[in-house]
Amino acid sequence: MxxxxxxxxxxxxxxxxxxxxxxxxxxxxxxxxxxxxxxxxxxxxxxxxxxxxxxxxxxxxxxxxxxxxxxxxxxxxxxxxxxxxxxxxxxxxxxxxxxxxxxxxxxxxxxxxxxxxxxxxxxxxxxxxxxxxALWSALGQSLIVGGWAFTTGTIVRLLSARGKQLVALAEQLAAERDAAARRAVTRERVRIARELHDVVAHHMSVISVQSGLGRYVALSDPATAHATLGVIADTSHEALTEMRRLLSILRVEAHEQDEGRYSTMSRLSDLETLVERMRAAGLNVRLTVEGPARTLPPGLDLCAYRIVQESLTNVLKHAGADRADINLTYAPDKLTLRVTDDGAGPAPGPGRGGHGLIGMTERVRLYQGTITAGGRPQGGYEVLAAFPLSPSEEDERI
Known part of the structure; x- marks a missing residue:
């Protein structure tokens, strides 16, 4: 009923x-x-x-x-x-x-x-x-009824106005939240762009040195000159790839002041150093590498390192965990990163839409990868990222 x-x-x-x-x-x-x-x-x-x-x-x-x-x-x-x-x-x-x-x-x-x-x-x-x-009775009844109608209508009008104010406030808060998210994305993209800029600058330095060497030995040592041209070709190809990524990420307008320089040459081979720093901070970290390690493009190498670094930082700051596991898996066509912990709940940074996850997402998207982050059924938290890889020279020969 x-x-x-x-x-x-x-x-x-x-x-x-x-x-x-x-x-x-x-x-x-x-x-x-x-x-x-x-x-x-x-x-x-x-x-x-x-x-x-x-x-x-x-x-x-x-x-x-x-x-x-x-x-x-x-x-x-x-x-x-x-x-x-x-x-x-x-x-x-x-x-x-x-x-x-x-x-x-x-x-x-x-x-x-x-x-x-x-x-x-x-x-x-x-x-x-x-x-x-009687007149007094009629007047009293009329005052009561009229006052009731007037009071009820006034209450409805005030409640309606308050409801409109709350709707406007909710829309304003939603707009401010979206604007804050866009600003966070822009900051992360500018930060990544700075790092990629230095990667490209490194490539250009290599090309400059190799071209100078090639010109010096062009007549006296043709074999060395030929090898130098190969290095220049490979390095310029990587530089162009990173430059395209740099230009694509700089399409977002961002006119922010420099927030400091960032280390740009970190790579997955530096994970042992990162793990030792985390252990010194009191977090028990275990690093596992599966599959034969291979040389990655510098930008992708840096991106993967930053994701592990951001994940461990959030575990240390927010998760209340005693242990964290890093699993790095090399496959012929894919690189997989998995960072898990045994904390009591999700880390506020990546787990709840914070700037940490925004930065990770922007990095992974730049290399056509995927990333997920969330609590595990058995407890703790997990960040899982995967990047597509092109076949290495050894794979192509096989």
Missing amino acids: SGRLASSARRLSALDPRLLDVALAVALGVGTSLWEVLELGKGRPADAQSLALTALVNAPLALRRRAPFTVLVVSTSAALLYHLLGHHPGLNSIGPLLALYSVAAHGSWQAGAGGAVLVVAEWTHASVNQPGV
């Missing part, structure tokens, strides 16, 4: 409020007219005049949201004229009351206060016309 009522309420709330107002006006007008026709012997009998005034009292309620004060004036004036002409004293009083509520709910409090005076006057006059009702 309660389920059907809830379903009906949801369907009603989905309707256009203006349709509900029209239905309310029609229901009140038709209901009051039928009551007036059937209630014989109380006041003047129903006629065309009384029915017309009844329609004038209730029909304007269909516009109570768009012109609430005008509806109040028309409805109350028609009701007052209806009762002055001696028609049924107990009818046509609900319309002005609903109009007063509408003014208080959708208009200003000044208009509501003025409308309350009109409704109280009309209700008092209609009540006095009923047999056995």
